[in-house]
Structure formats: C-alpha cells, structure tokens
Amino acid sequence: MKITRVHARALHIEFPIGVLGITDTQSMNCVFTEVETDDGHIGYGFSAITNVEVVTTAINKVAGPAILGDDPVATERVWDKLYWLLCPRGQGGHGMHAIAAIDVALWDIKGKALDLPLWRLLGGARKKVPVYATFGFGFFDRDQLGDAAKHWIGLGFDKIKMTVGMNALARRDEPRPLEDAIRADVARVQAVREAAGPDVGIYIDANCSLDPLHAIKLAKQLEPLDIAFFEEPINQNDIRPMVDMRRQTSIPLACGQNEGQAHRFRDLMIHGAVDVIQPNVVISGGYTQCIKVAGMAQAFNVTIDNGGAWPFHNMHLHGGVANGGLVECHFLSIESCKRIFKSLPEQENGWLTLPETPGVGLEPDLNAVHDLEIH
Ligand SMILES: [Mg+2]
Incomplete structure (x- = not known):
C-alpha cells in the first residue's frame, strides 16, 4: 500500500x-x-x-x-x-x-x-469508556452556570468540568486584575457545587491562564468544594511551579493536552508535577506518540485522562490501552463534530460505547x- x-x-x-x-x-x-x-x-x-x-x-x-x-x-x-x-x-x-x-x-x-476498530487495534482494553462533560464555559454567567450544571447532570453525567481563569493573564490590561478574576471563579465554582450537590465530580480547567501565585490562591479557596482535578492551572504548564503547587494544595493537578514532545510528558511525571497526565491524540503527535505516553504513565503509576476535547478520536486511546481513563465530552467540540461527521456515538449515563466500525469510525460529510x- x-x-x-x-x-x-x-x-x-x-x-x-x-x-x-x-x-x-x-x-x-x-x-x-x-x-x-x-x-x-x-x-x-x-x-x-x-x-x-x-x-x-x-x-x-x-x-x-x-x-x-x-x-x-x-x-x-x-x-x-x-x-x-x-x-x-x-x-x-x-x-x-x-x-x-x-x-x-x-x-x-x-x-x-x-x-478493525482502532481501539481494538491499540489493545482492546475495554468496550466502553467513562466520560465527563465539559460544560462550564465563560459564556454562561454565574446564575446560568447552576442551571447549566443541572442540564448536563440531567443528560446522565456525574462528572462535569468548568473553566476558571478565563484568559486572566491575557486580559489583565483590560484592566481585569488577577485578584478579581479568581474572586469571580470562586463564586462561579460555588454556584456549580450548590447546583450539582455533593455527589457529582466537579473538575476545573484554567487553560494555562494563571500565574503560580493566583493558581495556588484559587486552589486553596476551592479546596472545601471537593474538586476532582485542576487542569492546566499554570501558564505554560511550567513544571517547577506545578511541582510547588502540587505540594501546596490537596486538589489533584492535571495537564498535558497541549504538549508536543514525549520528553515533556516524562518530565511532568518524573518531577511529580501532575496527578493526571493528559495526552491528546489530535495534538500530542497522534496515536503513535500517545500510546508511548500512556506506556510512560503506566510505568510512573500516573493516571491518564483526556483533556483538550475531541472525544471521538481520544476514546480509541482510552478504550485501547489498559490504563485508559476518562474521555472528555466537551460540548463545543461535540457540536463542531456534529457539523463535520455524519453520525457520532452518544454517551449514555456517563459512558461512551466504542464503535465496531473499522478505523476511527468517523464518516465525514x-x-x-x-x-x-x-x-
Ligand atoms: Mg483543557
């Protein structure tokens, strides 16, 4: 061929x-x-x-x-x-x-x-993968966030992720001081915890928008709200301050979705910067490199989950390898995929069943x- x-x-x-x-x-x-x-x-x-x-x-x-x-x-x-x-x-x-x-x-x-469907080709570890919903975007105001959380819980999700920081460093000259940004974040996460109740997992994602000082400050204030992980808390996924932050907060830290080279994943794990490593197959060098990152994560005993969206590509990695984890049902990326591909798997009660169609199994329009x- x-x-x-x-x-x-x-x-x-x-x-x-x-x-x-x-x-x-x-x-x-x-x-x-x-x-x-x-x-x-x-x-x-x-x-x-x-x-x-x-x-x-x-x-x-x-x-x-x-x-x-x-x-x-x-x-x-x-x-x-x-x-x-x-x-x-x-x-x-x-x-x-x-x-x-x-x-x-x-x-x-x-x-x-x-x-063969790709997840079987990659190792066939499981026929369905657990998912979380990424729903809590900046376009929801604080009052809408609670209703939005209930909406996604009503769809069957018991794990939900929301953004914090919201471009805080990039927007500091608006002016929007970082102190104000994280104060608003605390209120937004509180609104979601009140709406979701105690049994739903709440995940937060700063998309690298905070400096270490404010990321740690925000984490400290959110600790009582039982946060499942804090994704990309610090600008550039900078490893040394991530290590410092991980020592200072009880909230698990996650990142990796925007990393390119394998050695960055190794260094994040070897220095103990993350609880959860997040290779993304459409960003981090495809399946070829992400299965190697998954292998490294297994050797380091670090959890892998999907961050950075695009669940219909990443579900094959997490279904394929033994240590696969959560797949991200990112609302905006799913709406995008609905406009590109003819039919898509749908989550049911927090699980995605992997397709039996050969390859990735996505037929474009x-x-x-x-x-x-x-x-
Ligand atoms: Mg993310």
Missing part, C-alpha cells in the same frame, strides 16, 4: 449554543485531513486548538508531499520522517499538530485495511466540510 494523496483543510465551524434558551453562537476551528492510498483507502485525520491555517499549510506544502509513496501502515517510519522534517530540534507546536493530523489519518487507514473551509 502506498500513500497517493494528502490534503488538509482549515475549517471554521459556527453553531448556536442551543441550551438554556441562549441564542448566541460559538465557534471552533480545526484541521481536517485526508490521506488516500493506491488501493482506495481514505484515512481522515484531525487536529485543533492552535492556528489551523498554519498547520494546514504545513501539511499541504511540506509534510504531505514528503510522504507520498510511503507505506501508510508503517506509522513509526512515517512519524519519524515527519519528526525530522517538522521539528528536528525537539520543537512542539504547529509541527506536532501537523504530525498528529497525519498520524490519526494513517491509523484510520490501518484500521480500515485490517477491518464532505459537502459540509467544503462549506466550512476557511478560504
């Missing part, structure tokens, strides 16, 4: 929020990638949470042409070739997103060629993809 075509498209997806009577729209961007083989297989790759036009150009102009004629099933060989092409001095960033998008497509092809393309 040989790779005959690689083509990526940058997509911009807009959709109405559509819950609690809110009529505003939200949007997400992603990279949709097709890899075709000489025997007619097409693999669909994906990446997101970065500048999608840069990644699309990297694939179409550099990475794609370099792997034409290569064996798509030789995922280690192709990954290594792309590493030396796009990030030869250990860079992460856009190059690693481009590798992830292509690698996801190659594993999709491998599954289709072998007639190519007319919709065409309409969503950024030109």
